[in-house]
């Protein structure tokens with residue numbers, strides 16, 4: 001709770017009470033006068049409260065001296081009552097703060113000490129030793145919250161937690177890379193996950209990477225996650241926007257599966273695979289830019305992955321990681337349904353892009369009889385992709401665009417150019433800006449966020465029929481569900497599946 005007054009914190013607590021087992025009162029976020037009135041807060045709140053006064057150097061708002069901070073903590077503990085529900089349940093004391101009288105007072109009246117360490121800049125190298133040595137008596141809970149600047153940082157924290165199994169602790173990888181440490185806190189060996197009422201205008205995120213409390217409860221079903229929960233997820237970079245957690249978690253909930261699907265943003269696919277092993281992840285959806293880079297990590301693969309050279313689905317089997325590709329069928333199912341055709345025979349098609357997604361698209365176009373031109377910014381990649389199929393190729397330049405005249409029954413945009421979050425400085429990216437639509441082309445863009453890319457908008461304005469990548473996404477996710485679970489997708493749930501975004 002990070003509002004400026006106690007009254008407002010109580011209001012917020014009332015609204016979100018059903019999502020919280022314990023609440024942390026961040027006294028450093030209170031107005032100075034309010035800070036003097038904290039003693040009665042636990043009784044008013046009616047749930048166990050953590051008393052925390054975070055220094056600015058640890059990511060908090062407290063800028064006074066240590067003397068003032070200690071006397072505020074003492075104020076919170078003063079006049080302890082026999083009925084423990086009227087006292088603070090926990091007191092957060094940083095590992096470098098040594099005030100034995102405060103600790104003694106807390107212990108005497110049943111207030112448990114959370115011994116905390118924060119590093120808002122990075123992840124320390126000596127985490128296992130730190131976790132072991134922080135606890136000063138057996139009843140303390142160790143809290144380590146460190147900034148993850150990479151996937152390796154999250155791996156370090158996860159492994160450190162495993163080395164220190166058995167100790168009561170809270171381990172948090174702060175920031176975007178560590179977002180799943182807040183969902184899979186059970187697997188990280190944490191007693192609590194910290195969340196916030198972040199949709200309230202005056203509730204600041206108490207730390208980078210925090211997930212909104214309703215999202216944690218309703219999207220990830222946090223309270224149902226146990227050591228027995230099957231874990232699935234999606235990896236990519238930067239992975240700023242994905243509908244997949246919403247899709248899979250809704251289906252898991254509707255069918256009553258003890259499973260969760262989380263985002264795994266990763267700057268290194270090698271480290272992500274190590275994390276997946278540590279967490280016993282059973283299935284991973286692979287997205288931009290790892291669909292090709294993942295192949296060396298597969299223990300075996302479907303024939304399609306071999307031919308396409310791109311994999312978007314990893315499933316853990318007794319023989320190791322199986323790589324499959326559900327983009328290919330997702331794409332052709334979606335486009336053929338849109339065109340109301342059984343195949344692509346006699347269709348002359350331009351594919352823009354030659355990355356992982358384009359490989360799946362070209363494979364399907366060939367399988368289903370199309371004649372294809374592939375245009376890519378990096379021209380040699382277009383040539384390499386076209387060669388085995390004996391398709392035409394070119395660059396995204398004047399010459400390449402000219403060739404499109406003969407391949408324009410269907411135009412398929414497969415680059416990440418118009419995708420939100422990929423090119424934040426240039427959202428209106430149109431990879432084929434030199435091409436003039438005549439209005440008779442059928443045009444598909446694999447991008448689904450935004451719904452209308454600059455490219456698709458231009459096609460639509462020229463009178464073309466246009467389709468974005470959302471239907472393909474859902475179709476390939478259904479195949480992915482079958483791959484992960486070994487079951488047919490429960491089609492009757494489809495209308496109830498929500499597509500929020502993490």
Ligand code: NAP
Nearest residue numbers: 289353354355356357377378415416417431446469472473
């Ligand atoms: P990728 O393997 O990283 O390939 C990226 C492709 O985009 C390359 O051809 C790259 O050209 C090109 N590119 C990137 N920025 C560009 C720019 N500014 N101008 C021109 N070309 C540019 O990525 P991917 O896995 O193929 O994914 C590509 C897109 O497809 C993403 O937006 C992804 O979300 C979407 N997708 C959608 C679905 C779905 O279900 N709807 C499924 C798969 C993929 P260079 O070779 O020159 O770098």
